[in-house]
Amino acid sequence: MHSNSEQKLNRICPVCLETRKEEVLAKQELLLVRCQSCEMVFADQVPAQYADAFYNEVADSLYLSEEKLQSDYATVRFEREIKLLRHHLSSGRILDVGCSTGAFLYQVKKRWPKSYDILGTDICQPALAYAKRQQVSVVEESFLKCDFGESHFDAITFWAVLEHLLDPRLFLAKAASLLKPGGFCFILVPNFRSLATRLLGAKYRYIFPQHVNYFTSATLRKLVGTESNWKIVEEGSCHFNPMVIWQDRKNKGAAFVSDQERVKLLKATTSYKQNPLLAPIKWAYNFSEKCLGATNLADNIYIVLQKQNQ
Numbered sequence: 001m002h003s004n005s006e007q008k009l010n011r012i013c014p015v016c017l018e019t020r021k022e023e024v025l026a027k028q029e030l031l032l033v034r035c036q037s038c039e040m041v042f043a044d045q046v047p048a049q050y051a052d053a054f055y056n057e058v059a060d061s062l063y064l065s066e067e068k069l070q071s072d073y074a075t076v077r078f079e080r081e082i083k084l085l086r087h088h089l090s091s092g093r094i095l096d097v098g099c100s101t102g103a104f105l106y107q108v109k110k111r112w113p114k115s116y117d118i119l120g121t122d123i124c125q126p127a128l129a130y131a132k133r134q135q136v137s138v139v140e141e142s143f144l145k146c147d148f149g150e151s152h153f154d155a156i157t158f159w160a161v162l163e164h165l166l167d168p169r170l171f172l173a174k175a176a177s178l179l180k181p182g183g184f185c186f187i188l189v190p191n192f193r194s195l196a197t198r199l200l201g202a203k204y205r206y207i208f209p210q211h212v213n214y215f216t217s218a219t220l221r222k223l224v225g226t227e228s229n230w231k232i233v234e235e236g237s238c239h240f241n242p243m244v245i246w247q248d249r250k251n252k253g254a255a256f257v258s259d260q261e262r263v264k265l266l267k268a269t270t271s272y273k274q275n276p277l278l279a280p281i282k283w284a285y286n287f288s289e290k291c292l293g294a295t296n297l298a299d300n301i302y303i304v305l306q307k308q309n310q
């Protein structure tokens with residue numbers, strides 16, 4: 001990776017390191033390309049600022065807005081992730097990489113205070129400050145630079161993180177080195193083969209500059225395959241937000257959706273999920289999420305890995 005005079009990064013494939021790529025989609029200044037070897041889709045000619053300070057700048061308008069915090073700290077927000085964690089690990093030390101305001105760890109600690117030791121890491125300082133105020137332990141250093149010493153974890157989680165990283169392989173390699181034998185790595189990323197992406201194409205709000213990697217279950221599997229020491233123990237597809245499809249279908253010029261509009265929709269979605277009067281709709285909604293999940297068409301894909309004993 002190197003930057004040219006306009007400070008744009010010319011990327012190689014983040015999964016297989018191939019240099020040959022072809023254009024698949026352009027949305028304003030965002031350019032998506034496909035690796036000619038493994039078919040991974042990723043953003044190319046990325047502004048150099050995305051490599052570092054970017055997330056501190058968006059913190060106030062998005063991560064720390066009241067609506068985003070309410071949505072993230074709502075008990076329903078991380079229910080699928082928590083279920084996945086509980087299914088594989090009933091106690092132990094968890095490291096949440098890209099923990100943002102700490103909402104996932106907060107829920108885990110609140111519900112099972114005696115079972116888990118929690119630690120979060122992120123590069124967004126204002127979000128970490130918020131996490132600390134909620135009694136979530138954090139390290140204020142980027143995951144790659146941080147020396148965790150002798151500590152080995154029973155689980156390392158990447159909830160909606162790898163799509164933001166210019167070099168996700170480095171993060172996975174470090175995660176593999178920090179896990180205890182038998183420990184688990186949980187990964188969740190947006191699904192580039194989702195129903196929403198298929199219906200909306202470039203109009204879809206999650207095709208935007210903050211996402212630099214666009215995984216399918218096949219390319220995510222290839223990425224985790226770069227670590228030979230762990231085994232896939234579960235994978236699937238989850239989450240579905242029909243309101244996003246409803247809103248984004250009207251996005252004629254395929255414009256980027258503002259942070260304000262994002263939080264507005266989050267707020268509406270959270271309140272629908274918590275409204276007891278909408279139970280029948282919720283049933284229909286859960287059913288469609290299940291169908292989409294079964295066909296790998298839901299909004300996100302996840303994969304659970306277990307480190308092998310050597």
Ligand SMILES: [Zn+2]
Nearest residue numbers: 013016035038
């Ligand atoms: Zn590739």
